[in-house]
Amino acid sequence: MFKKILFATTASPACDNAAKVAFDLEMKWDAELCVFHVLGVPSRGFSSFVTDVRTGENEQIDPDYVDWVTEEMKNTYADLLKDSENSTLEAVIGVPHREILRKARADNVDLIIMGAHTRDEDIGAARYRSVVGSTMQKVAKSARCPVVIISRPCTTCWKLFSNIVVGTDFSKPATSSFLWAARLAKEVNARLHLFHAVDIHASEPGKVKGQAEIEAHIEAARKKIDAKYLSQLKGFDNYEIGIREGTPYVEILKFAREKQADLIVMAHHTREIDPELALLGSTVEQVVLRSSCPVASVNHPDKAIAEKS
Amino acid sequence: MYEFVTGPLAWLSFGIFFIGLLYRLVWYIRGLNWQMDRVTYSVNVAYGIRGALRSIFFWLVPFGTHSWRFYPGFTILVFVFHICLLATPIFLMGHNVLLLERFGFSLPTLPEGLADVMTLAVIVAAVFIILRRIALPEVRILTKPYDFLVLAIAVAPFLTGFLAYHQVGSYDFWIVAHVLSGEIMLVAIPFTKLSHFLLFFLSRAQLGMDYGIKRGGMKNKGMAW
Amino acid sequence: MPEGILCNKQVVDTKEKLNALLADKSGKQYYAEMKLLDVDTKALWATLEKTCRSRLRTWLEICAHCGMCADSCYFYLANDKDPKQVPSYKIQSTLGEIIKRKGKVDNDFMRMVMDTAWSKCSCCNRCATYCPFGIDMGVMLGYVRGLCFAQGFVPWELKIGSGMHRIYNAQMDITTEDWVDTCEWMAEEYEEDWPGLEIPVDKENADIIYTVNAREPKHYPEDLAEAAILFHLAGENWTVPSQGWEETSLAMFAGDWGACKIQVESVYAAMDRLKPKRMVVTECGHAYRATVIEGPYWAGLKSGKTPVESFHYVEWVAEALRTGKLKIDPAKRIKEPVTYQDSCNYVRNAGLGDCAREIMSYVAEDFREMRPCREHNFCCGGGGGLNGIGLYRQQRNTALKVKRDQILATGAKMVVAPCHNCWDAIRDLEEVYKIGIRWTFLKPMLLGMVEVPEHFKPQEE
Known part of the structure; x- marks a missing residue:
């Protein structure tokens, strides 16, 4: 299922948790791992200066500098690289989300792994968080493969996952996330939790829906799940369905905790990307920030269905 | 002496003046090159002419351009200086008497008092131009002795003429000095910065054509000088 | 040493x-050799x-040394009216x-000339509009850049830039395959949100051939996607050429006239x-100045x-709004005070000031x-290549002050800057002066405010 993995790192301690997962996946799935770091953002007009992603300083880049950063990455991941068999390190110049997407597309990777947090004490943490936030959001939206975002330590090895929660809003991208989650659940033999939250604030802000109306919504959602998803499981029966009402990101987090989820899978398909709201915008961002388990964002069918071998 | 400077020497200096300017004109135009100057002088001619005329016209009008309006004091100095410098000798009664005597025709003339004021205006404007040259650092850095010389050549006929007319000291001396300095100015025009007498128009026309043909003139209402 | 290994009179025409x-960090060895x-x-x-x-020669000779060009020059203003920044003096x-000495000048002198031509003038040509004699000192310093380039006295980045044009027909190392692939990639990435979106390559007899700045495909391909979406919404029949798509010219900034010719001919060939x-x-x-105004x-x-016939993007936008091909949602118009940065290259030097006002209206x-x-x-303070020259970073940052004060005086919090170099300079001035x-x-701004008819929106299941 994972032949090629792209670990997009900021090469800072913020990505340590993600790094562990990335190297673990490489070994357990016998995959190729590319540790990928975008080090400087170039200007729009003519200039050889780039803005260093970590410090925000202006730098003039030459091949030596890129080599030096790669060398530094080697030191950062020395422990993990010791046991790694099939990994490469790469540092490039560009706009982070763009270069990650370019690389994922060029190598046709099966999974992108990213870290989500920067610690507050880091230099320029606020500025940096917004860079990471918008990068994450843009990568998640456009990548053809699943994007897994890891913010907290992940103790369970992927092969040993026992509960996978997939949140759906019945959109087209959500179908892709369902298919991929089902594929993963089958592969690792985990229980698949199909989840939908009826958004009680969705229609008109401030107006709370009546109980009957909510129940009607829940009934409709159950029918939709039956029709849309269950038929596609093809014999796989290790699943259950959960439907709740409330604020979607709160409900999915509560549900995941209840079920001791090892992974949450969602689609991410907001059309507008406002960098200033990147961290607060959609349900996915909220889930990513608060979830204690990894969150996978899947929006395209490309990697959701097993390739015919 | 007076006969010599107003006779053969005058002819000679007028000759040099006209031939010199003609040479300048031909040299300038022949030196233009559409590809090197990056202006298609002979294509899009209508746009070129329009651009050239606009470029000359607005700069001949006092306060007609952004630049003239930006430096109002200097603009007044420049226009007073140039208008008086050109109009006084041409319309001076004394000169026209000479014209009538020698060539049988004359131009309208200025009242003597006005001519006097205009002569003084040239001299006073020149003094202020010199003071500005010394006082302002951005002008001082550009200034060379040559700039004072050129100004002196241009003002000398007015100073000597004024002294001669008012018979301060020896009239005979001042009138010869006046004619000589006038002739020096005529001869100097084609060979010094005074050549802007002609080249102002050519240079302005050239840049006007540049803007009229290439730099937007074919897409907008014309450069807002 | 007459000719350096890196710094010499040769043009860069091989990889x-x-x-x-490129391997010479910040041109250290290059400038040492210079x-x-x-x-x-x-x-x-x-x-x-x-x-x-x-x-x-006439311009040089008739200059009256009157100093009226002084206040026209933003370098003069930004450097506390330093007389050495008066255009005429420069x-x-x-x-x-050089002419007075009949070309007999030495290395020190040529390096001083290089400093003047690149760090004290961005060839904005504003002085030309303030000189009563119409002396265009910007044009002359552009000419001086050519003399410097031929002698090998050119900033490191621009030597590289002009070399890029000679080798790749673009200011950056982008091959035809890279470019075409980027077009496909962008169509692919955005077609979900914009059904039917395409970026047609090499379509013949289209109404519009669209050309770009190499930094877009290289680092900011969204820009290309945004252009595609706006053309799509406006219903234009358009295409991009697989070759001859690069409109910019670092060769022009460098004074490498040979490379300028090579570059624009690649675009003209695509048109033919x-x-x-x-x-x-x-x-x-x-880009517009190089390919449309000077290129021919x-x-x-x-x-x-x-x-x-060639048009700048502002002309196309003004036309699309005027003819209703693009409609602005009245509710989404910008409410806060906003100002507009006129690019010297297409406003002063190409007369497109009206388009900008029309768009803003x-x-x-x-x-x-x-x-x-x-x-x-x-x-803006970053024109003429100055943004990109590391050696003159400090001079550039000082020069930004004039634009900073102009923007502050408007009270606007938003600056519309439809020019890559202006955009950069304004970003940098915010970084330096906060x-x-x-x-x-324009593109991202327009995308946020145009009306999108239903049939352009993706169909939900």
Whole structure:
């Protein structure tokens, strides 16, 4: 299922948790791992200066500098690289989300792994968080493969996952996330939790829906799940369905905790990307920030269905 | 002496003046090159002419351009200086008497008092131009002795003429000095910065054509000088 | 040492030479070699005799030394009215002096000339509009750049840039495959949100051939996608050429006239090959200046015009709004005070000031002009290649002050800057001086406010 993995790192301690997962996946799935770091953002007009992603300083880049950063990455991941068999390190110049997407597309990777947090004490943490936030959001939206975002330590090895929660809003991208989650659940033999939250604030802000109306919504959602998803499981029966009402990101987090989820899978398909709201915008961002388990964002069918071998 | 400077020497200096300017004109135009100057002088001619005329016209009008309006004091100095410098000798009664005597025709003339004021205006404007040259650092850095010389050549006929007319000291001396300095100015025009007498128009026309043909003139209402 | 390994009088026309230059951190070795570079005084004088003709010589000769150009120059203003920044002084002390000495100048002098031509003038040509004699010192310093380039005295980044044009026909190392792939990639990435979106490559007889700035495909391909979406919404029949898509010219900034010719000819060849009705170029100032305004002369086109009529992006946008091809949602017009940065290259030097005002009348409710503006606007401070020259970073940052004060005086918090270099300079001035402004290109701004008819939206299941 994972032949090629792209670990997009900021090469800072913020990505340590993600790094562990990335190297673990490489070994357990016998995959190729590319540790990928975008080090400087170039200007729009003519200039050889780039803005260093970590410090925000202006730098003039030459091949030596890129080599030096790669060398530094080697030191950062020395422990993990010791046991790694099939990994490469790469540092490039560009706009982070763009270069990650370019690389994922060029190598046709099966999974992108990213870290989500920067610690507050880091230099320029606020500025940096917004860079990471918008990068994450843009990568998640456009990548053809699943994007897994890891913010907290992940103790369970992927092969040993026992509960996978997939949140759906019945959109087209959500179908892709369902298919991929089902594929993963089958592969690792985990229980698949199909989840939908009826958004009680969705229609008109401030107006709370009546109980009957909510129940009607829940009934409709159950029918939709039956029709849309269950038929596609093809014999796989290790699943259950959960439907709740409330604020979607709160409900999915509560549900995941209840079920001791090892992974949450969602689609991410907001059309507008406002960098200033990147961290607060959609349900996915909220889930990513608060979830204690990894969150996978899947929006395209490309990697959701097993390739015919 | 007076006969010599107003006779053969005058002819000679007028000759040099006209031939010199003609040479300048031909040299300038022949030196233009559409590809090197990056202006298609002979294509899009209508746009070129329009651009050239606009470029000359607005700069001949006092306060007609952004630049003239930006430096109002200097603009007044420049226009007073140039208008008086050109109009006084041409319309001076004394000169026209000479014209009538020698060539049988004359131009309208200025009242003597006005001519006097205009002569003084040239001299006073020149003094202020010199003071500005010394006082302002951005002008001082550009200034060379040559700039004072050129100004002196241009003002000398007015100073000597004024002294001669008012018979301060020896009239005979001042009138010869006046004619000589006038002739020096005529001869100097084609060979010094005074050549802007002609080249102002050519240079302005050239840049006007540049803007009229290439730099937007074919897409907008014309450069807002 | 007469000729350096990196710094010499040769043009960069092979990848080996280019890579050797790129490997030299900030041009350290390059500039060290430059200090030892000989001046070929004979060649310099021969060039001057051949190319410094009546127009330039007259300009040098009749300058009245009146100083009226002083306040027109933003370098003069930004440097506390330093007399050495008076445009006339800058040209008299360089080109004037070279001619006076009949080309017999030494290395020190040429390095001073290089500093003047690249760090004290961005060829914005504002001084030309303030000189009573119409002396264009910007044109002359552009000419001086050519003399410097031929002698090897050119900033490191621009030597690289002009080499890129010679090798890749673009200012960056992008091959035809890279470019075509980027077009496919962007269509692929955005077609989900914009059903039917495509970026047609090499379509013949299209209404519009669209050309770009290489930094877009290289680093900011969204820009290309945004252009595609707007063309799509406007219902344009458009295409991009697989070759000859690069409109910019670092060669022009460098004074490498040979490379300028090579570059624009690649674009003109695309026009001849695909026979579009007209050409539209992205939001870049010097690109338009190089390919549309000056290019025909480098290529020797006697009409002085490009093979097909060419338009800047602001012209296309103004037209699309005027004809209703694009409609602005009235609710989304910009409410806050907003100002507009006139790019010298397509406003003062190409007369497109009206287009900008027309666009702003559709999109902004509180549009505030900078003073001065339009043809008389000041350069952003990063034009003429100055943004990109590491050696002159400090001079550039100082020069930004004039634009900073202009923007502050408008009270606007948002600056519309449809030019890559202006955009950059304004971003950098915010970084250096922190005045709390935002800035934008037209495309993302328009995408946020155009009306999107239902049939352009993706169908939900």
